[in-house]
Amino acid sequence: MNKQDRKVLACVDQSRFADTVADYAAWAARRLDAPLELLHVIDRHLERGSGEDHSGAIGINAQENLLHELSDKDAAVARAEREQGRRFLNRLRERALAAGAPAADMRQRHGALDDTLAEQEDSVRLFVFGRRGASAETTQPGASNMLGRNVERVVRAVHKPILTVTEGFKQPERVMLAYDGTAVTRKGVEMTPTARCSRACPSTSWWPARRVRTHPGSSPGPRTRSPPPVSRWSPTSSPATPRR
Amino acid sequence: MKSFHQDWLANVRNDLLAGLVVALALIPEAIAFSIIAGVDPKVGLYASFCIAVVIAFTGGRPGMISAATGAMALVMVTLVKEHGLEYLLAATILTGMLQIVAGWIRLGRLMRFVSRSVVTGFVNALAILIFMAQLPELTNVTWHVYAMTAAGLGIIYLFPYVTKAIPSPLVTIVALTAVAIVLELDIRTVGDMGELPDSLPVFLLPDVPLNLETLAIIFPYALTLMVVGLLESLMTATIVDDLTDTPSDKNRECVGQGVANIASGFVGGMAGCAMIGQSVINVKSGGRGRLSTLSAGLFLLALLMLVGDWVAQIPMAALVAVMIMVSIGTFDWNSIRKLRENPPSSSIVMIATVAVTVATHDLAQGVLVGVLASGFFFAHKVGRILHIRSAAEDEGRLRRYTVSGQVFFASADAFVAGFDFKEVIDKVVIDVSRAHFWDITAVSALDKAVVKFRREGTDVEVIGLNEASATMVDKFGVHDKDGADDLLAGH
Numbered sequence: 044m045n046k047q048d049r050k051v052l053a054c055v056d057q058s059r060f061a062d063t064v065a066d067y068a069a070w071a072a073r074r075l076d077a078p079l080e081l082l083h084v085i086d087r088h089l090e091r092g093s094g095e096d097h098s099g100a101i102g103i104n105a106q107e108n109l110l111h112e113l114s115d116k117d118a119a120v121a122r123a124e125r126e127q128g129r130r131f132l133n134r135l136r137e138r139a140l141a142a143g144a145p146a147a148d149m150r151q152r153h154g155a156l157d158d159t160l161a162e163q164e165d166s167v168r169l170f171v172f173g174r175r176g177a178s179a180e181t182t183q184p185g186a187s188n189m190l191g192r193n194v195e196r197v198v199r200a201v202h203k204p205i206l207t208v209t210e211g212f213k214q215p216e217r218v219m220l221a222y223d224g225t226a227v228t229r230k231g232v233e234m235t236p237t238a239r240c241s242r243a244c245p246s247t248s249w250w251p252a253r254r255v256r257t258h259p260g261s262s263p264g265p266r267t268r269s270p271p272p273v274s275r276w277s278p279t280s281s282p283a284t285p286r287r
Numbered sequence: 288m289k290s291f292h293q294d295w296l297a298n299v300r301n302d303l304l305a306g307l308v309v310a311l312a313l314i315p316e317a318i319a320f321s322i323i324a325g326v327d328p329k330v331g332l333y334a335s336f337c338i339a340v341v342i343a344f345t346g347g348r349p350g351m352i353s354a355a356t357g358a359m360a361l362v363m364v365t366l367v368k369e370h371g372l373e374y375l376l377a378a379t380i381l382t383g384m385l386q387i388v389a390g391w392i393r394l395g396r397l398m399r400f401v402s403r404s405v406v407t408g409f410v411n412a413l414a415i416l417i418f419m420a421q422l423p424e425l426t427n428v429t430w431h432v433y434a435m436t437a438a439g440l441g442i443i444y445l446f447p448y449v450t451k452a453i454p455s456p457l458v459t460i461v462a463l464t465a466v467a468i469v470l471e472l473d474i475r476t477v478g479d480m481g482e483l484p485d486s487l488p489v490f491l492l493p494d495v496p497l498n499l500e501t502l503a504i505i506f507p508y509a510l511t512l513m514v515v516g517l518l519e520s521l522m523t524a525t526i527v528d529d530l531t532d533t534p535s536d537k538n539r540e541c542v543g544q545g546v547a548n549i550a551s552g553f554v555g556g557m558a559g560c561a562m563i564g565q566s567v568i569n570v571k572s573g574g575r576g577r578l579s580t581l582s583a584g585l586f587l588l589a590l591l592m593l594v595g596d597w598v599a600q601i602p603m604a605a606l607v608a609v610m611i612m613v614s615i616g617t618f619d620w621n622s623i624r625k626l627r628e629n630p631p632s633s634s635i636v637m638i639a640t641v642a643v644t645v646a647t648h649d650l651a652q653g654v655l656v657g658v659l660a661s662g663f664f665f666a667h668k669v670g671r672i673l674h675i676r677s678a679a680e681d682e683g684r685l686r687r688y689t690v691s692g693q694v695f696f697a698s699a700d701a702f703v704a705g706f707d708f709k710e711v712i713d714k715v716v717i718d719v720s721r722a723h724f725w726d727i728t729a730v731s732a733l734d735k736a737v738v739k740f741r742r743e744g745t746d747v748e749v750i751g752l753n754e755a756s757a758t759m760v761d762k763f764g765v766h767d768k769d770g771a772d773d774l775l776a777g778h
């Protein structure tokens with residue numbers, strides 16, 4: 044697929060982050076000049092049963108009747124979810140267009156979030172997420188600052204850039220890079236100056252100094268190889284303070 | 288992790304409740320199937336406990352219930368009668384081993400040769416056999432038994448209209464047992480049928496000599512048990528797949544059934560497999576995960592330990608009522624209505640499967656006949672997809688035959704009959720570019736046609752043998768090789 048056609052995929056569910064995700068995705072799509080798609084994945088949780096009938100009696104054509112009953116029930120739920128999701132996505136789409144996204148498509152899919160995104164990966168340039176999904180409010184109620192379960196799973200499953208956002212949209216002004224000299228972070232360093240999103244922002248890379256001191260020879264960091272194309276961290280140029 | 292959560296913990300409350308419902312329904316079934324097999328009720332009860340618990344971990348289809356089954360019990364009747372329980376236990380272990388091997392070599396793939404009609408025939412035959420197995424309890428008995436059975440069926444089917452919170456088969460059993468005890472009816476009870484479990488199952492080795500003679504006795508039974516067990520298990524897995532709209536791992540299920548049967552054999556249980564009726568009950572009660580299967584097994588054992596003494600008091604009439612319900616619920620009643628609507632060949636396959644099974648009491652033979660019959664009908668149908676057209680060209684000196692369709696053993700005669708060998712003509716062109724030659728019968732039919740034309744002094748040109756057909760001809764054909772006429776002269 045042509046790189047220009049790859050989209051910014053805003054993954055939304057009905058959590059408090061949805062609006063912010065739409066805003067950031069719209070911003071990113073504008074900066075990248077890429078199409079925007081809003082995706083809502085409906086996980087049907089087929090592993091959960093609905094049992095009100097504990098009679099244990101099976102009559103004539105038990106299997107067929109049960110199949111009809113269960114599929115009718117599923118169909119009713121699916122229709123309701125679909126309609127609700129469509130309205131929700133439509134609202135976000137309007138919001139993204141108003142925020143200046145060049146074009147915004149919307150799509151609902153069934154399945155698990157990580158599987159769905161792994162399938163779509165090839166046609167995506169940037170994933171945008173909230174830090175936690177709607178289910179995190181019930182499954183991880185105490186840890187409101189932690190990444191949600193599904194987000195974490197997706198981060199592990201996909202191999203494309205991911206932007207996770209917290210509540211409230213604010214146009215990014217600086218980019219900070221965490222750098223420890225490994226191949227992955229080197230790639231990040233190489234991508235940063237070319238990425239359109241961050242072209243306008245001053246880059247800062249954060250490099251845990253302790254590690255370099257302990258293994259000066261073995262670390263594949265910029266001391267032993269060619270220096271990365273960005274400035275090393277120095278306390279004056281960074282808004283954040285690294286842990287030591 | 289995701290899968291573990293989905294399989295075990297996603298549906299805890301419903302799984303536990305469904306497990307309890309299933310356990311209550313398993314007790315009468317396990318006893319009834321033990322009686323069919325001719326062993327003590329405890330053999331079936333231990334088997335049901337053990338298989339349900341083990342398959343919860345090893346099975347490939349979460350939410351499917353496996354235990355001692357009627358299909359398997361029917362196969363082992365003769366073995367038990369002629370050689371006794373110990374040989375049954377040994378056969379059960381061997382069955383498990385064969386099933387593990389079947390899972391490893393992915394025998395589940397062969398299930399695609401079992402057509403829809405054969406599956407329908409299988410479940411119908413199973414239902415009929417379960418029903419027939421109840422008849423001895425209903426012949427030469429007093430009117431009390433008929434009254435009890437009828438009352439039992441009434442409760443089973445009507446009680447759900449009152450409440451669906453309590454399993455109606457349980458209500459039936461409790462009510463009929465109470466009536467029998469209070470009225471001091473002189474009717475047969477479960478206690479009359481043999482020994483009930485009085486302790487937890489313990490590990491024991493079957494008391495059989497480990498020699499070839501033993502193997503020769505048990506191997507045929509183990510082989511049939513393996514086939515029947517895997518057939519019913521894979522069919523049930525497909526049913527549960529459809530009901531829950533989720534996939535299953537069929538090869539893991541084969542291996543899992545094997546492990547469960549080996550475990551069953553070592554604790555004094557009979558061979559078992561997945562149960563269609565119970566799995567439907569489980570799904571209906573909200574059971575979806577492995578926890579439902581595990582809890583069914585554990586509840587079964589706990590119930591036996593708690594109320595073991597009372598189990599002996601259950602009148603056989605109550606069990607018969609439950610088993611008739613299972614048989615009615617298993618039977619595919621729509622298939623009777625569809626007998627006329629479906630193609631005759633499908634209906635014949637279904638009826639043949641049922642008839643052979645009921646006649647032989649062996650589901651494996653029924654399925655074998657069904658599969659062969661469907662293969663036969665398929666070959667017959669595809670064999671009719673063959674058209675040979677011809678037209679004279681070049682002012683009557685040449686005739687071009689155009690063959691399209693499938694040429695194989697079932698259509699080879701029709702293929703040869705499509706040519707006019709008596710025609711007086713200089714040259715014949717056989718265009719087979721739109722035909723498929725599937726086997727050596729097809730190739731030799733082409734050879735025959737070509738050689739017959741040549742005997743009349745007609746030149747033959749075969750054109751358009753496609754790649755597949757060309758390889759077949761290269762390998763087996765004679766007409767384009769030296770000495771074709773010599774070969775024919777010998778005939």
